[in-house]
Amino acid sequence: MKIETIKSPGGIEAWLVEEHAVPILALRFAFDGGSAQDPVGKEGTANFLTQMLVEGAGDLTSTAFQERVKDIALRIGFRAGKDALFGNIEVLTESRAEAAALLRLALMEPRFDAESVERTRQRLKVGIARAAREPDKVAAAEWEAVAFAGHPYARPAGGTLQSVDAIMADDMEFYRRRVLAKRTLKVTAVGDITPQELGQLLDEIFGGLPDDTQLPTLGAVGVLPAGRRSIIEMDVPQSVAVFGMTALARKDPDYMASVVLNFIGGGGSFSSRLMEEVRVKRGLTYGVSTAIMPLRCASILKGSVATRNHLIGTSLEVIGAEFAKMAAGDIGEDEVAKAKSAIIGSYPLAFDASAKIADQLLSLRLDGFGPEYVANRNAMVAAVTLADVKRVAAQLLRPENLIVTVVGKPSLGAEHVAPQASASAA
Numbered sequence: 552m553k554i555e556t557i558k559s560p561g562g563i564e565a566w567l568v569e570e571h572a573v574p575i576l577a578l579r580f581a582f583d584g585g586s587a588q589d590p591v592g593k594e595g596t597a598n599f600l601t602q603m604l605v606e607g608a609g610d611l612t613s614t615a616f617q618e619r620v621k622d623i624a625l626r627i628g629f630r631a632g633k634d635a636l637f638g639n640i641e642v643l644t645e646s647r648a649e650a651a652a653l654l655r656l657a658l659m660e661p662r663f664d665a666e667s668v669e670r671t672r673q674r675l676k677v678g679i680a681r682a683a684r685e686p687d688k689v690a691a692a693e694w695e696a697v698a699f700a701g702h703p704y705a706r707p708a709g710g711t712l713q714s715v716d717a718i719m720a721d722d723m724e725f726y727r728r729r730v731l732a733k734r735t736l737k738v739t740a741v742g743d744i745t746p747q748e749l750g751q752l753l754d755e756i757f758g759g760l761p762d763d764t765q766l767p768t769l770g771a772v773g774v775l776p777a778g779r780r781s782i783i784e785m786d787v788p789q790s791v792a793v794f795g796m797t798a799l800a801r802k803d804p805d806y807m808a809s810v811v812l813n814f815i816g817g818g819g820s821f822s823s824r825l826m827e828e829v830r831v832k833r834g835l836t837y838g839v840s841t842a843i844m845p846l847r848c849a850s851i852l853k854g855s856v857a858t859r860n861h862l863i864g865t866s867l868e869v870i871g872a873e874f875a876k877m878a879a880g881d882i883g884e885d886e887v888a889k890a891k892s893a894i895i896g897s898y899p900l901a902f903d904a905s906a907k908i909a910d911q912l913l914s915l916r917l918d919g920f921g922p923e924y925v926a927n928r929n930a931m932v933a934a935v936t937l938a939d940v941k942r943v944a945a946q947l948l949r950p951e952n953l954i955v956t957v958v959g960k961p962s963l964g965a966e967h968v969a970p971q972a973s974a975s976a977a
Contacts, residue, residue: 559750584730586708595710597631608656663720732764790959795853817841
């Protein structure tokens with residue numbers, strides 16, 4: 552796979568993988584911003600905006616815009632992460648020019664018609680109310696509120712019933728003008744297009760955006776509050792627990808060692824330690840897993856487990872004990888070898904479709920890596936040693952640092968007990 556770095560006549564940079572066997576283009580892009588830039592009291596603004604960008608633009612009403620999208624078989628979408636606002640299109644080569652025109656309109660001239668705004672607002676509120684009844688979503692939101700207390704990451708990305716009600720069209724337009732700028736734009740493209748054609752397309756879509764943005768810089772979260780356990784009581788037969796702790800930053804020299812460690816501990820599906828100890832040996836749960844989530848202002852190792860209310864405490868004790876064993880050096884050479892083999896062997900699966908390739912490359916751009924990372928990545932995994940993994944385990948997997956949130960009617964103690972979850976707290 553050849554990754555080219557191209558620059559449009561207007562100075563917009565992109566990564567391109569040409570693939571002319573199939574007449575399709577997959578385009579991915581992101582702007583710095585995301586839900587972390589939502590105004591206080593109007594949480595959910597970024598998410599609301601991403602829904603409105605396909606609700607009509609320029610001279611096209613919502614219905615007319617959607618009809619044009621359908622007519623050319625265009626896939627178009629937007630979403631808000633914590634640190635960035637994302638967009639994507641997938642389109643046949645023959646409809647590429649019209650797709651570019653529709654995307655430009657969506658970014659530059661969204662309509663924010665009153666009827667569309669209110670219809671979207673009600674849909675978002677239904678989603679918030681539904682999420683407040685789902686233990687896994689409530690547990691995840693509470694975990695972030697505790698772990699990231701005092702930082703924008705702690706606030707609900709989708710907003711609350713109250714904050715979504717407070718968001719007006721002017722708020723979304725103000726956010727759009729602050730966030731959508733060429734300086735922070737990252738673009739990747741995969742498919743049936745040449746560098747020259749992509750350069751022209753980039754200027755057509757993004758050339759009218761302002762050069763710079765006025766976003767405030769967010770500080771690092773710092774040390775997460777260690778050893779917190781909280782409960783949100785909910786009348787359900789099964790409790791859900793989310794647990795986690797600080798992890799290594801994406802560019803930390805030991806990051807790959809932490810990836811191997813996570814695979815051994817809880818990220819390796821049925822081959823992981825936690826699955827073996829919690830499910831296979833004790834039958835406490837159907838599944839338990841962990842993942843590393845490197846964000847711009849923090850990096851976390853986060854996991855979840857769900858089981859009957861009276862067994863959740865035991866499940867958490869087993870998880871903590873397994874972390875303690877690994878931190879003490881109870882990791883075998885064979886475990887490291889198997890984890891590395893699986894991680895290396897699965898990497899090509901992330902590049903087996905144009906859209907997946909574009910997603911992977913955009914993620915690398917946002918993390919600050921160059922195109923050479925793809926070719927070098929598996930060698931970095933292969934270079935991880937048992938000593939590296941043990942050193943990282945001793946640094947990270949300290950059970951006393953676990954932040955745990957439980958939703959349900961668990962039989963365990965807690966430092967504080969939150970009231971019954973409500974839609975406004977989701």
